[in-house]
Amino acid sequence: MNNHRAGYIYLALLLIGVIYILRLLQIQVLDDKYAVIAEKISLRRQTVYPQRGLIFDREKNLVVYNEPVYDLMLSLPIRLKGIDTGSFCEILEIDRREFDKRLAKAKKRSYRGKSVFKKNVSNILYARVQERLYEFKGFFFEIRQDRNYKYNSAAHVLGYLGEINRNQLKKQEEGYYEQGDYNGKKGVERFYEDYLRGVKGEKYFYVDKFGVNKGSYKEGKLDVEPIDGNNLFLSIDIDLQQYGELLLNNKMGSVVAIEPQTGEVLALISSPFYNPANFNIQNRGKFYSKAINDPTKPIFNRAVSAPYPPGSTFKPVMALIGLEDGAISENTHFGCPGYYKLGRRIIKCHEHTYSTSLQRSIASSCNTYYCNTFKSMMQLDKYANTEEAYNSWRNYLQSFGLGAKLGVDVSGEFKGWLMDPSFYDKMHGKDRWSYANIISLSFGQGELGLTPLQMANVASSIANRGYYFPPHVVKQIEGIESIPQKYLIKKHIKVSPSNFSPVIEGMFEVTKTGTGSGVAIKGIDIAGKTGTVQNPHGKNHSAYMAFAPVNDPKIAIAVVVEESGYGATWAAPIAHLMIEHYLQPDSVEVSSREYLETKMKNSNLIPVKYRELQDASLYGK
Amino acid sequence: MESKSRIDIISLFLFICIAAIGVASVYSATSEQGAYTLLEGRSGKQLMWFGVSAFLGIVIFLLNANFFEVFSWYFYVALMLLLVVVLVIGADINGARSWIRVGSFSIQPSEFAKYGTAFAVASLLSSIGVSFEKRNDLLKMLGVILLPAILIILQGDTGSALVFSSFVLVFYREGLTPLILILGLVVVFIFVVTLVYGGVYFSIGVLVILLVFYAFTYTNKNLLVPSITIAVLAILLSMSVQFLFTNILQEHQKKRIQVTLNLIEDNRGAGYNVNQSKIAIGSGGATGKGFLNGSHTKGNFIPEQETDFIFCTIGEEGGWVMSSLTIALLVAFILRLYHLASRAKKKFKRIFIFSLASIIFFHLMVNVGMTIGLMPVIGIPLPLVSYGGSSILAFSIFIFTALKMDATRDEDLISIYS
Structure with missing residues (x-):
């Protein structure tokens, strides 16, 4: 009897063993939920x-x-x-x-x-x-x-x-x-x-x-x-960039320099600017609100975001369009009594010889010449009405890359202002506006806005005698065959190359005998155009557009200095100094340069009311 | 006849295999990767305890086999005294007063108490005239196992006390009425059903069964009284189970039982160990993550992993293959011991070896069962595998004594006939 009792016990033991091994089979082999949980816990x-x-x-x-x-x-x-x-x-x-x-x-x-x-x-x-x-x-x-x-x-x-x-x-x-x-x-x-x-x-x-x-x-x-x-x-030349930043010290404004043959941006400056180290991950928290509250808007990238009326720097463009469209010829002269009379309105010009040729009109920046040119173009017989003429004018400008983004690889690009005819329809009524209503466009005022980048691109297009590559700031990506394709496609200006010569000659005159001659740089042939942009909010903006050397352009540049005065006073010397710095870094002719350089570096053109609200730590000076 | 006095090679082989798995697992569970070798740390100590055990084993084999039988009650009494001493001067570890500090070591008398009790039970049951029919003898038997159990409960170590219930198997084997075992199973059944479904539903269930039973047998008046009695007893039992559960058991014990029965889920509290243990074992897969590569073992997610939860390491690193093999080795070892018991020619030896086998059986069932969620958490070690000097030493001495008894079984014949 006791033997089969022992047997029951053996059986119970075996049963427990089998149950446990089956249970282990279930949780270890058949059910993989535990493996998942284990990894979640410890992996x-x-x-x-x-x-x-x-x-x-x-x-x-x-x-x-x-x-x-x-x-x-x-x-x-x-x-x-x-x-x-x-x-x-x-x-x-x-x-x-x-x-x-x-x-x-x-x-x-x-x-x-x-x-x-x-x-x-x-x-x-x-x-x-x-x-x-x-x-x-x-x-x-x-x-x-x-x-x-x-x-x-x-x-x-x-x-x-x-x-x-x-x-x-x-x-x-x-x-x-x-x-x-x-x-x-x-x-x-x-x-x-x-x-x-x-x-x-x-x-x-x-x-x-x-x-x-x-x-x-x-x-x-x-x-x-x-x-x-x-x-x-x-494509930025950090040395040139820094030099430009130095010249724009304590000014609100912008400089854009482009290598015309390639569209590579050599310098792109917006002033005031902040120290980039203040905006890295560790520091931005501290500086962001300072930057936001600064009335001089140091975050705002004027070079690509701010549309300025080009003022007189627009005149070479106007001349090119006039030539191409047949409104004027290389030999067209207009008399200027010191103003342009438009009905009862008087558009002032400044003192220069009475009769102006195309070249002289650029060199001496004659408003009257361009009012006449614009008027002739708007009234050309080939155009049925002003709107058609305006549209043709607008098309030329669009071929310069105005009124649209150039697609630069810098944040915040603005397309600028170049109005659709419907804008004037709305303002004056359909077919109720003529050249007289928009005459100020002819000398770069009115409803026209170019970013400094667009201005520099215009200079670059003129330097190239009729084409440009979309401007970009990156020259090469290591390990990648080329930069984005869109920067390698040549864009053509709707002006034939032959029409550029007289205009460029006029621009060359600017620095030889014209408005920019006072700040000319010895040894470098610069073609430029000054601009003094009317500013309803304060002093005029000083603007300048140039390229050099005239016959083999290596650099095209646009400069705007806000609320400062004449184009020849601030923008032109800054542009010339930069051109020289880029083309002749080892120039021995220092004396004339030194004076200008010191003047630019040390002048504070920031409106006084803004200065006390600036925080020097943001700029990292 | 000296040549006949041979140790059982199969048992010894299984013993060494299980011990080896134990040392390796303890090494894996406690060593930082490459921090020390097998011979250092806890695995080193574990090896040392087996060394001491081997030495004691040799001593045991040098002793006369009759020595144990003669001195069995002395062993019992000495160990019971030790259990009393531990209550007085014992050190409190993990809320239990089960340890006596001797120099730098701590010993746990409750582990040795099983050994002494096996002597007392063997001696009592093999003495002439003792019978399961006599109430006095039954009380003596109950007393012999209850005394150490109660002393150990007083230490606060209920788990170790429960081990003494494995002697009921010995009593059954030697002639105790199976009703006790069946009653025990019925109590467990009622206990579980009551806890899972509640006392009310249990009572309703019993009454329904009674009515159905009555509907079929109402012609037979003789069955009426006994069936009603059984039903009433069952309901009373169920009610007392609830009383016992709510008023006697401590909070952590209640929770452990509830967790095992899936009545509550408490993976952060009472169920934390079991949950982590199941995750460790379950994530081992068929063949395991490899020796020393158990992420759960290395991450120390399971408390007491080198002692009570050592089976997790085996399951995680060795997978189903190793965990099944370990169970198989232990089952084989227990079966072999049962075989040694059955071939003993002396009743004393038979009962002693049978006690040992039943105790290991109980440990195996409870320890492995809790790690895989089939048993409530009861803190007792896996024999020869779990880390712990007292446990290793006590089981080794126990086993060597049994092997010595088996080795000298032929002398018993001679002594009878000479």
């Missing part, structure tokens, strides 16, 4: 950020480089037990309330088992916390690249990085970015983001229950090495 993915592409100027001088920033992260769920929060707060220089606040926020915003506790920890703080990090289980650092700058220069061209916003995050197609990533917000950082950013890598590792790294997953088999971003070579 962490860390993004390894690549080096963002460096940015050089056209002479391969390093301009923008990377600097690590440290984000203090925490691994979730966090166990505060065993962490001396007191000394943790002390090291971080925060109080307990701040700690709790950050913790609550971090818990709410967790993403893939981790969350940011404190962003942009300084180097010193990083070193201090890192040293004792083992005491604070669950906290760790994520290292990312912030930008730093070799020069306090070219902020508007370079742009800046910022945390990706929710909209971009949602809209992205490839799913490259994750919350908290940085991407280019402005300037080339934004336009060339896809090249600069590189490819993120990733690292998988296990953590223990405190979130401490316990070694790599599958010996790093799934890890992916990051690929560094492509370096960028700007």
Whole structure:
């Protein structure tokens, strides 16, 4: 009897053994939920950020480089037990309330088992916390690249990085970015983001229950090495850029210089400008509101965003159109009594010889000549009415790239003002306006607005005798065959090359005997045109457009100095100094230059009411 | 006849296999990767305890086999005294007063108490004239196992006390009426059903069954009284279960039972261990993550992993293959011990070895069962595998004593016939 009792016990034992082995089969082999949960609990993915592409100027001088920033992260769920929060707060220089606040926020915003506790920890703080990090289980650092700058220069061209916003995050197609990533917000950082950013890598590792790294997953088999971003070579000449920024010191205005043969932008300055280092990830928080509240608008990129009436700098364009359209010929003369009479209206001109040729009209900037030219064009027999004539005029301007964006790779480009005939229909009534209503367009006033970039592009087009390449600030992307195709397509001006010669001759006269002769540079043949732009809000804007050398143009330039006075007083000398600096950096003729240079550098043309609202720390001077 | 006194090679082989799995698992569960070797840290200590055990095993084999039988009650009494001493001078570890500090070591007398009790039970049951028919003898048997159990409960270690219920198997094997076992199973059944469905539904269920039963057998008046009695008893039992559960059990014990029965989910509190343990084992897959590569083991997610939850390491790193193999080895070892018991020629030896096998059986069932969520969490080690000097030493001595008894079984014949 006892033997089969023992048998029952053996049976019970075997039964338990079989049940357990089957149960193990179920949870280990048949049900893979536990493997998934285990990985969720203990497997962490860390993004390894690549080096963002460096940015050089056209002479391969390093301009923008990377600097690590440290984000203090925490691994979730966090166990505060065993962490001396007191000394943790002390090291971080925060109080307990701040700690709790950050913790609550971090818990709410967790993403893939981790969350940011404190962003942009300084180097010193990083070193201090890192040293004792083992005491604070669950906290760790994520290292990312912030930008730093070799020069306090070219902020508007370079742009800046910022945390990706929710909209971009949602809209992205490839799913490259994750919350908290940085991407280019402005300037080339934004336009060339896809090249600069590189490819993120990733690292998988296990953590223990405190979130401490316990070694790599599958010996790093799934890890992916990051690929560094492509370096960028700007077409900007950082030396010229800095020189121009120096000349525009304490002025509101802009300079754009273009290499005519290629459309490469050599300098693109908007003044006042901020120090680009003040707008990197670590500093922007501190400086952004200062920049916003500054009445001189240092963030606003005047070079591409601000439309100015071109004033007299427009006259060469008007002459070209007049010649091409048959309104005038190379030999057309108009008499100027010092004004142009339009019914009862008088349009003033300034003192010069009575009879003006085409060349002299440019050299001496005769308003009367262009009023006449414009009037003839608007009344040409080939046009059925003024609207048709206006449209023809407008078409010429459009071929210069006016009234539309040029597509430059700098943020904030504005198309400028070039009105549709319907604008005048609305203003005066359909068919109820004639040349008389729009005569001021002929000398660059009225409903016409060019950005300095467009102005420089006009200079470039004239320098090229009839064509331009869309201006751009990037010369080469390392590892990529070419810059975007659109910058390599030649755009033709609707003016035949032969018509350029008399106009260019006139522009050359400007610096030889005309309005710009007072600030001529010895040894360089410059074709230019001054402009004094009426400004209803204050002093006139000083404008100038030029290219040099006349017969083999290497640089085309446009300068606007707001609320300063005559074109010849400020814009022209600045343009000439820059041309000389670019073409003859080692010129021995220093004496004349030195005077102008000193004058430009030291003059403060910022309206007095604005000066006290400026914060020097923003400019980083 | 010395040549016949041979140790059972199969048992010894299984013992070594299980111990080896244990040392490797303890090493994996406690060592930081590459921080120290197998011979250092807890795995080193575990090896040392097996070394000490081997030495004691040799001593045991040098002793006369009859020594144990003669001194069995002394062992029992000495160990019971130790259980009393631990109540007085014991050190409090993890809320239980189960440890005596000796120099740098702590020993846990409750682990050795099983050994002493096995002697007492074997001695009592093998003495002439003892019978399961006599109430006095039954009370003695109950007393012999209840005394250590109560002393251990007083230490605050209910889990270790429950181990003494494995002697009921021994009593059954030796002639105790199966009604006790069946009653035990019925109590467990009523307990579980009451907790899962509630006392009211249980009572309604019993009454419905009674009515159905009555409807079919109402002609037979003889069945009426007993069936009503059984039904009333069942309902009373169910009510007392609820009383017991709500008023006697401590909060953590209640929760552990509720977690096991899936009545509550508490993966951060009472259910934390079991949940993490299931995740660790479950994530091991068919062949495991590889020795020293268990992410859950390395992450210290499971408390007590090198002791009570050592099976997690095996399951996670060795997968289904190793966890099944470990269970199979332990089952084989227990079956082998049952076989040694059955081939003993002396009743004393048979009962002693049978006690050992039943105790390991109980440990296996409860320990592995809790790690895979089939048993409530009861903190008892997996024999020869879990880390712990007292447990290793006590089980080793227990096993070597049993093997010594088996090795000398032929002398018993001689002594009878000489």
